[in-house]
Amino acid sequence: MSLDLVSIGVSIAGRRVLHDVSFSVPTGHTLAVRGPSGIGKSTLLRVVSGLLVADHGRVLIDGHDVTSVPTHRRSVGFVFQDSQLFPHLDVAGNIAFGLRMQRLERSHIDASVAEWLTRVGLADRAHQSVRTLSGGEQRRVALARALAPRPKVLLLDEPFSGLDNELRVRLAELVHDLLHDTDTTALLVTHDDDDVRRVADADHHLADLTDEPT
Amino acid sequence: MDANRVVSELARHRDGSGLLRGIPAIVLVATATIVPFFGLVANVLGAGDLFAVWRRPGVAGTAWFSIWMGAISTAVTLVIGLPAAWIVARHRFRGRDLIRAVLGAPFVLPTVVVGAAFLALVPGGRGLVAIVAAHTFFNVSVVLRTTTPVFSAIDDDLVDAARTLGADRIRTVRDVVWPLTRSAVIAAAGLVFVLSATSYGIVRILGSATRSTLDVEIYRRAIEFGDPSGAAALALVQAVVMLVVVTWSATRRGEPLTTLATGSRRRLPRVGVVYVTTLAVCMVLPIGALVTRSFRGAGGWTIAGWRAVFGHDHAGLTGVDLVGALGNSLRFAVIAAIVAVPLAILIARPRRNSRLVNLITSTPVAVSSVVVGLGILITYDVEPFDFRSAWWLIPAVHASVALPYALRSIAPLVARVPTGLGEAAATLGASPWRAWWSVELPLLRPALATATATSLAVSLGEFGATSLLTRRDTRTLPLLVESLLGRSGGVGNTAGSAAATLLLVLTGLVIVVLDRGLRT
Known part of the structure; x- marks a missing residue:
């Protein structure tokens, strides 16, 4: 599933955050968008996911215009910077959430959850409360939760921030492998060049994606 | 704004704006409180004797007593209650949960039970000391409930940060803790003052001719002296003053707390444990006195009071229909909770809430229920709006009185559900409705249990x-208690204590079964 952004423009509280941003990500590729914090990288992800409506421009997934499709029908996975795990659900419950929203059969959901638990190395933690997980484990749950419903596009917002270097490398490799195994199109925003190198097929500085210089 | 954006915005906000979700609550509060209040205002302006009633003997004194007694009650309550709230909110120690439960319990006790308990406890019974003590007993729990969520959210690290930046203990409190807790403390103080100054059930039982609040005076004028216009004039002035106090205190904005801290990791000094334990013991005393009193007659221990309440051995007591009163009380409570809790859920969303909704749903707190009852009597006596004997009237009034309490149980928790969780649910394919159902609602479950229990209580x-609206067939348990305690001589006082004990047990059951049972 390809992802195309056409002339996206966003102003928040009168300040222009994104100005005519356009780019394409081919199916199965991972594009990294770099740039210092505060220049609108997260805003870009919110626009792609539909959590934020752009002032102008269009978002196309797999060639279809989804600009006016609400978030829950866009089929985009989102790994939030602070994970945003559901505190009332255990590890398995978090991973199952998106599958439950698709009203899949129980047996199918259970099988898929088990598979994802193994993939992210948390098979023995299925029924543990997410509150008791370490930072790295929480990120892995967030990753599995976002990928389990097989989204058309995966959005990663600084997915490795706040982790120590060793964890960071291991998690980045995991993300890289999972994206390749599942042939998922992904958009990664980060300010870290090492992250880009480890995960992405291509990368751009956000400023370079603007059609005309600001 | 282009068409795409409009469509998308609509799709995202299908769950309705704050105002839209508030409509059912507005209809309820308008019918049960606001329209009667304006009916009352119209009556006063029409009759043109706004000031005449103030010249009647005792009226001005009653108003003055309401204010200074309310101020004393508030001061005593805050001095005793704030340290206790701070301790139980932040520190872990053996027996904390029990102490917290005991200190918070009086909040849901019926006012006539509190009155009956202090009548039994304080030597000499009626008077200023008993009234202020009863208000303190009741309102410490109000302080506890209003401030605990905020106190416990203050992170140790935040305090430490201030200390490392060179703030001493006093400056830390003044420049860090106070700004963060200010809105909760002021809201608590405003609420306590209004609850004390407009106290009715407690003062009906513990007051006297010179120790009486405006609310009691309003009732006497309307029902006993047959002077509804004079009562309305008093009610108007009282309501305006209280509305100003509540609106002012409830809309003080503090800094929002975003931490998810749940108290302090520090050890509590021993004196703190002693303090809250002593206070908890003091809270149990009046209840013990009440239960004991229900078994005490003129000639020592007796069960005559209990027998009289259950209809045996009338001993000069007439018109005691316990079963009828019990049935009415239970029926009204269930209807009120079924109405109030869903309406509270609909409006308990501070992020996108309408100020109008907040204001309207706090009017039942500001406008005392005696004023509401009087307003209904005056307003709804014209066809086709003669609702005074409609079966739904008393339950509707109860629901509108319960609504702000239900809202207070739910709103603080709603405010602490991170926005990001709803967004995460949306990206996983949950519609706004399903995101609410499968993420927000489960996180609110403890609050919903509390809201339901509180509404019932x-x-x-x-x-x-109820005391103004009741008819022979709608008498409730609290009315029975008051009327028994008011009967001089005979077994009245003992029977009144027995009926109050029964009401106490009933309320306790509701709280224990629902609040404790559904929380987990």
Whole structure:
């Protein structure tokens, strides 16, 4: 599933955050968008996911215009910077959430959850409360939760921030492998060049994606 | 704004704006409180004797007593209650949960039970000391409930950060803790003052001719002296003053707390444990006195009071229909809770809420229920709006009185559900409705249990409006208690204590079964 952004423009509280941003990500590729914090990288992800409506421009997934499709029908996975795990659900419950929203059969959901638990190395933690997980484990749950419903596009917002270097490398490799195994199109925003190198097929500085210089 | 954006915005906000979701609550509060209040205002302006009634003997004194007694009650309550709230909110120690439960319990006790308990406890019974003590007993729990969520959210690290930046203990409190807790403390103080100054059930039982609040005076003028216009004039002035106090205190904005800290990791100094333990013991005393009193007659231990309440051995007591009163109380409570809790859920969303909704749903707190009852009597006596004997009137009034309490149980928790969780649910394919159902609602479950239990308890204990609206077939348990305690001589006082004990047990059951049972 390809992802195309056409002339996206966003102003928040009168300040222009994104100005005519356009780019394409081919199916199965991972594009990294770099740039210092505060220049609108997260805003870009919110626009792609539909959590934020752009002032102008269009978002196309797999060639279809989804600009006016609400978030829950866009089929985009989102790994939030602070994970945003559901505190009332255990590890398995978090991973199952998106599958439950698709009203899949129980047996199918259970099988898929088990598979994802193994993939992210948390098979023995299925029924543990997410509150008791370490930072790295929480990120892995967030990753599995976002990928389990097989989204058309995966959005990663600084997915490795706040982790120590060793964890960071291991998690980045995991993300890289999972994206390749599942042939998922992904958009990664980060300010870290090492992250880009480890995960992405291509990368751009956000400023370079603007059609005309600001 | 282009068409795409409009469509998308609509799709995202299908769950309705704050105002839209508030409509059912507005209809309820308008019918049960606001329209009667304006009916009352119209009556006063029409009759043109706004000031005449103030020249009647005792009226001005009653108003003055309401204010200074309210101020004393508030001061005593805050001095005793704030340290206790701070301790139980932040520190872990053996027996904390029990102490917290005991200190918070009086909040849901019917006012006539509190009155009956202090009548039994304080030597000499009626008077200023008993009234202020009863208000303190009741309102410490109000302080506890209003401030605990905020106190416990103050992170140790935040305090430490201030200390490392060179703030001493006093400056830390003044420049860090106070700004963060200010809105909760002021809201608590405003609420305590209004609850004390407009106290009715407690003062009906513990007051006297010179120790009486405006609310009691309003009731006497309207029902006993047959002077509804004079009562309305008093009610108007009282309501305006209280509305100003509540609106002012409830809309003080503090800094929002975003931490998810749940108290302090520090050890509590021994004196703190002693303090809250002593206070908890003091809270149990009046209840013990009440239960004991229900078994004490003129000639020592007796069960005559209990027998009289259950209809045996009338001993000069007439018109005691316990079963009828019990049935009415239970029926009204269930209807009130079924109405109030869903409406509270609909409006308990501070992020996108309408100020109008907040204001309207706090009017039942500001406008005392005696004023509401009087307003209904005056307003709804014209066809086709003669609702005074409609079956739904008392339950509707109870629901509108319970609504702000239900809202207070739910709103603080709603505010602490991170926005990001709803967004995460949306990206996983949950529609706004399903995101609410499968993420927000489960996180609110403890609050919903509390809201339901509180609504039931508020209705069971509602005395003010009910005392004006009741007819022979709608008498409730609190009315029975008051009328028994008011009978001089004979077995009246003992029987009244027995009926109050029964009401106490009923309320306790509701709280224990629902609040404790559904929380987990």
